[in-house]
Amino acid sequence: MDFKNKLKRIGSGWYFLVIVSLIYILLVIFKQDLFFSSLNFFYRIMLKIIPILISVFVLMVLINYFITPKFIMKHLREKGFKKWFFVVIGGILSSGPIYMWYPLLADLKSKGLNYGLIACFLYNRAIKIPLIPFAIFYFGWKYIMVLSFVMIFMSIIQGIIINKLMEV
Amino acid sequence: MQKISVKEAILRAGKGLWKVFPMILGTILLVSLISTLFPKSFYTILFSKNIILDSFIGSLVGSISVGNPITSYIFGGEMLNQGVSLLAITAFLVAWVTVGIIQLPAESMILGKKFAFLRNLSAFILSIIVAIITVSIVGAF
Numbered sequence: 001m002d003f004k005n006k007l008k009r010i011g012s013g014w015y016f017l018v019i020v021s022l023i024y025i026l027l028v029i030f031k032q033d034l035f036f037s038s039l040n041f042f043y044r045i046m047l048k049i050i051p052i053l054i055s056v057f058v059l060m061v062l063i064n065y066f067i068t069p070k071f072i073m074k075h076l077r078e079k080g081f082k083k084w085f086f087v088v089i090g091g092i093l094s095s096g097p098i099y100m101w102y103p104l105l106a107d108l109k110s111k112g113l114n115y116g117l118i119a120c121f122l123y124n125r126a127i128k129i130p131l132i133p134f135a136i137f138y139f140g141w142k143y144i145m146v147l148s149f150v151m152i153f154m155s156i157i158q159g160i161i162i163n164k165l166m167e168v
Numbered sequence: 169m170q171k172i173s174v175k176e177a178i179l180r181a182g183k184g185l186w187k188v189f190p191m192i193l194g195t196i197l198l199v200s201l202i203s204t205l206f207p208k209s210f211y212t213i214l215f216s217k218n219i220i221l222d223s224f225i226g227s228l229v230g231s232i233s234v235g236n237p238i239t240s241y242i243f244g245g246e247m248l249n250q251g252v253s254l255l256a257i258t259a260f261l262v263a264w265v266t267v268g269i270i271q272l273p274a275e276s277m278i279l280g281k282k283f284a285f286l287r288n289l290s291a292f293i294l295s296i297i298v299a300i301i302t303v304s305i306v307g308a309f
Contacts (some may be wrong), residue, residue, distance in 0.1 A: 045246065057185055064177040
Protein backbone atom coordinates (compact mmCIF):
# COMPACT_ATOMS: atom_id res chain seq x y z
CA MET A 1 0.00 0.00 0.00
CA ASP A 2 1.53 3.38 -0.96
CA PHE A 3 1.67 6.46 1.26
CA LYS A 4 -1.32 8.15 -0.46
CA ASN A 5 -3.60 5.16 0.18
CA LYS A 6 -2.40 4.92 3.78
CA LEU A 7 -3.35 8.59 4.30
CA LYS A 8 -6.80 7.94 2.78
CA ARG A 9 -7.42 5.17 5.32
CA ILE A 10 -6.91 7.54 8.24
CA GLY A 11 -10.33 8.79 9.36
CA SER A 12 -11.14 12.51 9.53
CA GLY A 13 -11.49 12.12 13.31
CA TRP A 14 -7.74 11.54 13.66
CA TYR A 15 -6.96 14.67 11.62
CA PHE A 16 -9.29 16.60 13.92
CA LEU A 17 -7.54 15.20 17.01
CA VAL A 18 -4.09 16.05 15.58
CA ILE A 19 -5.18 19.66 14.88
CA VAL A 20 -6.59 20.11 18.40
CA SER A 21 -3.45 18.50 19.89
CA LEU A 22 -1.29 20.95 17.91
CA ILE A 23 -3.26 23.84 19.44
CA TYR A 24 -2.51 22.39 22.88
CA ILE A 25 1.20 22.09 22.00
CA LEU A 26 1.21 25.78 21.04
CA LEU A 27 -0.53 26.58 24.32
CA VAL A 28 2.04 24.74 26.42
CA ILE A 29 4.75 26.84 24.72
CA PHE A 30 3.08 30.25 24.74
CA LYS A 31 0.25 30.20 27.29
CA GLN A 32 0.90 27.66 30.00
CA ASP A 33 -1.80 28.87 32.42
CA LEU A 34 -4.49 28.39 29.75
CA PHE A 35 -3.00 24.99 28.86
CA PHE A 36 -3.18 23.72 32.45
CA SER A 37 -6.68 25.14 33.10
CA SER A 38 -7.97 23.50 29.89
CA LEU A 39 -6.26 20.22 30.72
CA ASN A 40 -7.82 20.26 34.18
CA PHE A 41 -11.25 20.84 32.60
CA PHE A 42 -10.56 17.99 30.13
CA TYR A 43 -9.59 15.64 32.97
CA ARG A 44 -12.82 16.39 34.89
CA ILE A 45 -14.99 15.69 31.78
CA MET A 46 -13.11 12.46 31.03
CA LEU A 47 -13.65 11.18 34.57
CA LYS A 48 -17.38 11.79 34.19
CA ILE A 49 -17.84 10.21 30.77
CA ILE A 50 -15.72 7.04 31.00
CA PRO A 51 -18.44 5.03 32.85
CA ILE A 52 -21.00 6.31 30.32
CA LEU A 53 -18.81 5.19 27.41
CA ILE A 54 -18.74 1.69 28.94
CA SER A 55 -22.56 1.56 29.10
CA VAL A 56 -22.73 2.84 25.49
CA PHE A 57 -20.44 -0.02 24.47
CA VAL A 58 -22.66 -2.62 26.22
CA LEU A 59 -25.80 -1.24 24.52
CA MET A 60 -24.04 -1.25 21.14
CA VAL A 61 -23.11 -4.93 21.60
CA LEU A 62 -26.73 -5.81 22.49
CA ILE A 63 -28.17 -3.93 19.49
CA ASN A 64 -25.57 -5.44 17.13
CA TYR A 65 -26.40 -8.90 18.40
CA PHE A 66 -30.19 -8.73 18.40
CA ILE A 67 -31.05 -6.29 15.59
CA THR A 68 -29.91 -6.94 12.03
CA PRO A 69 -30.80 -4.95 8.87
CA LYS A 70 -32.58 -8.10 7.61
CA PHE A 71 -34.85 -8.08 10.70
CA ILE A 72 -35.72 -4.39 10.20
CA MET A 73 -36.29 -4.68 6.44
CA LYS A 74 -38.63 -7.62 7.02
CA HIS A 75 -40.91 -5.54 9.29
CA LEU A 76 -40.90 -2.48 7.02
CA ARG A 77 -43.06 -4.47 4.63
CA GLU A 78 -46.10 -4.34 6.98
CA LYS A 79 -49.37 -2.87 5.72
CA GLY A 80 -51.57 0.10 6.80
CA PHE A 81 -51.02 1.97 10.06
CA LYS A 82 -48.77 -0.83 11.31
CA LYS A 83 -46.36 0.23 8.58
CA TRP A 84 -45.84 3.67 10.23
CA PHE A 85 -45.33 1.97 13.57
CA PHE A 86 -42.68 -0.40 12.24
CA VAL A 87 -40.99 2.38 10.27
CA VAL A 88 -40.61 4.39 13.51
CA ILE A 89 -39.31 1.36 15.44
CA GLY A 90 -37.08 0.33 12.51
CA GLY A 91 -35.55 3.80 12.32
CA ILE A 92 -34.84 3.85 16.05
CA LEU A 93 -33.29 0.36 16.07
CA SER A 94 -31.26 0.74 12.88
CA SER A 95 -27.54 1.21 13.36
CA GLY A 96 -24.48 1.82 11.19
CA PRO A 97 -23.75 4.69 8.82
CA ILE A 98 -26.75 6.32 7.14
CA TYR A 99 -25.39 5.80 3.58
CA MET A 100 -25.52 2.03 4.21
CA TRP A 101 -29.32 2.35 4.41
CA TYR A 102 -29.89 4.37 1.21
CA PRO A 103 -29.60 1.38 -1.19
CA LEU A 104 -31.79 -0.78 1.10
CA LEU A 105 -34.45 1.93 1.26
CA ALA A 106 -34.25 2.49 -2.50
CA ASP A 107 -34.89 -1.23 -2.91
CA LEU A 108 -37.91 -1.07 -0.59
CA LYS A 109 -39.16 2.00 -2.47
CA SER A 110 -39.25 -0.03 -5.65
CA LYS A 111 -41.36 -2.54 -3.69
CA GLY A 112 -43.92 0.00 -2.52
CA LEU A 113 -42.49 1.91 0.44
CA ASN A 114 -43.48 5.55 -0.17
CA TYR A 115 -41.25 8.63 0.24
CA GLY A 116 -43.02 9.68 3.43
CA LEU A 117 -42.20 6.38 5.13
CA ILE A 118 -38.57 6.63 3.99
CA ALA A 119 -38.34 10.16 5.45
CA CYS A 120 -39.96 8.93 8.67
CA PHE A 121 -37.43 6.07 8.90
CA LEU A 122 -34.47 8.40 8.35
CA TYR A 123 -35.78 10.91 10.93
CA ASN A 124 -36.11 8.23 13.60
CA ARG A 125 -32.51 7.15 13.07
CA ALA A 126 -31.77 10.30 15.08
CA ILE A 127 -33.02 8.55 18.23
CA LYS A 128 -30.08 6.37 19.22
CA ILE A 129 -30.71 3.88 22.02
CA PRO A 130 -27.00 3.16 22.74
CA LEU A 131 -26.41 6.88 23.28
CA ILE A 132 -29.22 7.31 25.81
CA PRO A 133 -26.80 7.07 28.81
CA PHE A 134 -24.92 10.07 27.38
CA ALA A 135 -28.14 11.99 26.75
CA ILE A 136 -29.39 11.32 30.30
CA PHE A 137 -26.04 12.26 31.82
CA TYR A 138 -26.07 15.69 30.18
CA PHE A 139 -29.78 16.51 29.91
CA GLY A 140 -31.70 14.26 32.32
CA TRP A 141 -34.43 11.61 31.94
CA LYS A 142 -37.36 13.98 31.62
CA TYR A 143 -35.82 16.01 28.81
CA ILE A 144 -34.76 12.95 26.79
CA MET A 145 -38.18 11.29 27.17
CA VAL A 146 -39.97 14.45 26.00
CA LEU A 147 -37.50 15.05 23.14
CA SER A 148 -37.83 11.46 21.91
CA PHE A 149 -41.65 11.56 21.91
CA VAL A 150 -41.75 14.94 20.17
CA MET A 151 -39.28 13.68 17.55
CA ILE A 152 -41.29 10.50 16.90
CA PHE A 153 -44.46 12.57 16.49
CA MET A 154 -42.70 15.03 14.17
CA SER A 155 -41.22 12.19 12.10
CA ILE A 156 -44.76 11.11 11.18
CA ILE A 157 -45.73 14.72 10.41
CA GLN A 158 -42.64 15.01 8.22
CA GLY A 159 -43.57 11.77 6.45
CA ILE A 160 -47.08 13.05 5.67
CA ILE A 161 -45.70 16.42 4.45
CA ILE A 162 -43.09 14.72 2.23
CA ASN A 163 -45.78 12.49 0.71
CA LYS A 164 -47.91 15.53 -0.14
CA LEU A 165 -44.98 17.56 -1.52
CA MET A 166 -43.66 14.68 -3.63
CA GLU A 167 -47.04 14.50 -5.37
CA VAL A 168 -46.79 18.17 -6.46
CA MET B 169 -33.46 -14.36 10.91
CA GLN B 170 -29.72 -14.91 10.98
CA LYS B 171 -28.00 -13.44 14.03
CA ILE B 172 -24.31 -12.65 14.31
CA SER B 173 -22.16 -14.23 17.02
CA VAL B 174 -21.53 -12.50 20.39
CA LYS B 175 -17.85 -12.17 19.49
CA GLU B 176 -18.74 -10.44 16.24
CA ALA B 177 -21.22 -8.15 18.04
CA ILE B 178 -18.49 -7.15 20.53
CA LEU B 179 -15.98 -6.61 17.71
CA ARG B 180 -18.43 -4.44 15.76
CA ALA B 181 -19.25 -2.34 18.83
CA GLY B 182 -15.52 -2.01 19.61
CA LYS B 183 -14.78 -0.95 16.04
CA GLY B 184 -17.66 1.52 16.13
CA LEU B 185 -16.39 3.15 19.32
CA TRP B 186 -12.77 3.12 18.13
CA LYS B 187 -13.86 4.94 14.97
CA VAL B 188 -15.42 7.79 16.98
CA PHE B 189 -12.73 7.78 19.71
CA PRO B 190 -10.45 10.46 18.15
CA MET B 191 -13.50 12.65 17.49
CA ILE B 192 -14.68 12.31 21.12
CA LEU B 193 -11.20 13.04 22.49
CA GLY B 194 -10.73 15.99 20.13
CA THR B 195 -14.15 17.41 20.98
CA ILE B 196 -13.55 17.19 24.74
CA LEU B 197 -10.15 18.85 24.33
CA LEU B 198 -11.72 21.61 22.21
CA VAL B 199 -14.68 22.09 24.56
CA SER B 200 -12.26 22.29 27.52
CA LEU B 201 -10.28 25.01 25.75
CA ILE B 202 -13.39 26.98 24.68
CA SER B 203 -14.90 26.72 28.17
CA THR B 204 -11.69 27.99 29.76
CA LEU B 205 -11.16 30.69 27.15
CA PHE B 206 -14.63 32.26 27.05
CA PRO B 207 -16.51 33.40 30.16
CA LYS B 208 -20.14 32.36 30.59
CA SER B 209 -21.24 35.94 29.85
CA PHE B 210 -19.99 35.50 26.26
CA TYR B 211 -22.76 32.99 25.51
CA THR B 212 -25.48 35.12 27.04
CA ILE B 213 -24.49 37.87 24.60
CA LEU B 214 -24.44 35.46 21.63
CA PHE B 215 -27.82 33.95 22.50
CA SER B 216 -30.31 36.76 22.93
CA LYS B 217 -33.10 34.67 24.54
CA ASN B 218 -35.17 35.22 21.39
CA ILE B 219 -37.02 31.90 20.86
CA ILE B 220 -36.84 31.86 17.07
CA LEU B 221 -33.36 33.34 16.71
CA ASP B 222 -31.76 31.10 19.35
CA SER B 223 -33.24 27.93 17.86
CA PHE B 224 -32.37 29.12 14.33
CA ILE B 225 -28.71 29.61 15.30
CA GLY B 226 -28.71 26.18 17.02
CA SER B 227 -30.23 24.50 13.95
CA LEU B 228 -27.85 26.22 11.58
CA VAL B 229 -24.76 25.15 13.55
CA GLY B 230 -26.17 21.60 13.94
CA SER B 231 -26.93 21.31 10.21
CA ILE B 232 -23.41 22.11 9.07
CA SER B 233 -21.73 20.06 11.80
CA VAL B 234 -20.67 16.51 11.10
CA GLY B 235 -19.75 13.53 13.22
CA ASN B 236 -21.15 10.94 15.57
CA PRO B 237 -24.09 12.05 17.78
CA ILE B 238 -21.94 11.28 20.87
CA THR B 239 -19.89 14.33 19.91
CA SER B 240 -23.03 16.47 19.68
CA TYR B 241 -24.16 15.37 23.18
CA ILE B 242 -20.76 16.17 24.70
CA PHE B 243 -20.53 19.52 22.92
CA GLY B 244 -24.19 20.40 23.57
CA GLY B 245 -24.05 19.30 27.20
CA GLU B 246 -20.90 21.25 28.00
CA MET B 247 -22.21 24.34 26.19
CA LEU B 248 -25.41 24.08 28.24
CA ASN B 249 -23.25 24.10 31.39
CA GLN B 250 -21.61 27.25 30.05
CA GLY B 251 -24.93 29.07 29.82
CA VAL B 252 -26.12 28.50 26.24
CA SER B 253 -29.94 28.25 26.18
CA LEU B 254 -31.60 24.82 26.20
CA LEU B 255 -33.61 25.91 23.17
CA ALA B 256 -30.51 26.53 21.05
CA ILE B 257 -28.90 23.30 22.30
CA THR B 258 -32.04 21.24 21.48
CA ALA B 259 -32.26 22.68 17.96
CA PHE B 260 -28.53 22.00 17.56
CA LEU B 261 -28.84 18.35 18.72
CA VAL B 262 -31.88 17.63 16.52
CA ALA B 263 -30.43 19.30 13.39
CA TRP B 264 -27.10 17.49 13.91
CA VAL B 265 -28.78 14.10 13.53
CA THR B 266 -31.66 14.85 11.15
CA VAL B 267 -30.13 17.24 8.60
CA GLY B 268 -27.40 15.69 6.45
CA ILE B 269 -25.65 18.29 4.31
CA ILE B 270 -22.59 16.04 3.86
CA GLN B 271 -24.72 13.03 2.83
CA LEU B 272 -26.87 15.15 0.49
CA PRO B 273 -25.08 14.10 -2.75
CA ALA B 274 -25.40 10.37 -1.89
CA GLU B 275 -29.00 10.77 -0.75
CA SER B 276 -29.88 12.71 -3.95
CA MET B 277 -28.24 10.12 -6.16
CA ILE B 278 -29.94 7.11 -4.60
CA LEU B 279 -33.31 8.46 -3.42
CA GLY B 280 -33.78 11.40 -5.82
CA LYS B 281 -32.87 15.11 -5.77
CA LYS B 282 -36.36 16.37 -4.95
CA PHE B 283 -36.78 13.96 -2.04
CA ALA B 284 -33.32 14.70 -0.59
CA PHE B 285 -33.87 18.46 -0.82
CA LEU B 286 -37.38 18.36 0.68
CA ARG B 287 -36.37 15.96 3.46
CA ASN B 288 -33.39 18.03 4.56
CA LEU B 289 -35.26 21.34 4.31
CA SER B 290 -38.23 20.03 6.32
CA ALA B 291 -35.83 18.44 8.85
CA PHE B 292 -34.17 21.84 9.32
CA ILE B 293 -37.50 23.62 9.92
CA LEU B 294 -38.72 20.78 12.16
CA SER B 295 -35.58 20.99 14.31
CA ILE B 296 -36.66 24.52 15.30
CA ILE B 297 -40.24 23.40 15.98
CA VAL B 298 -39.10 20.30 17.93
CA ALA B 299 -36.82 22.48 20.06
CA ILE B 300 -39.60 24.96 20.89
CA ILE B 301 -42.15 22.23 21.75
CA THR B 302 -39.67 20.14 23.79
CA VAL B 303 -38.38 23.06 25.85
CA SER B 304 -41.96 24.32 26.43
CA ILE B 305 -43.11 20.90 27.68
CA VAL B 306 -40.01 20.35 29.85
CA GLY B 307 -40.41 23.84 31.29
CA ALA B 308 -44.08 23.26 32.04
CA PHE B 309 -43.43 20.28 34.33
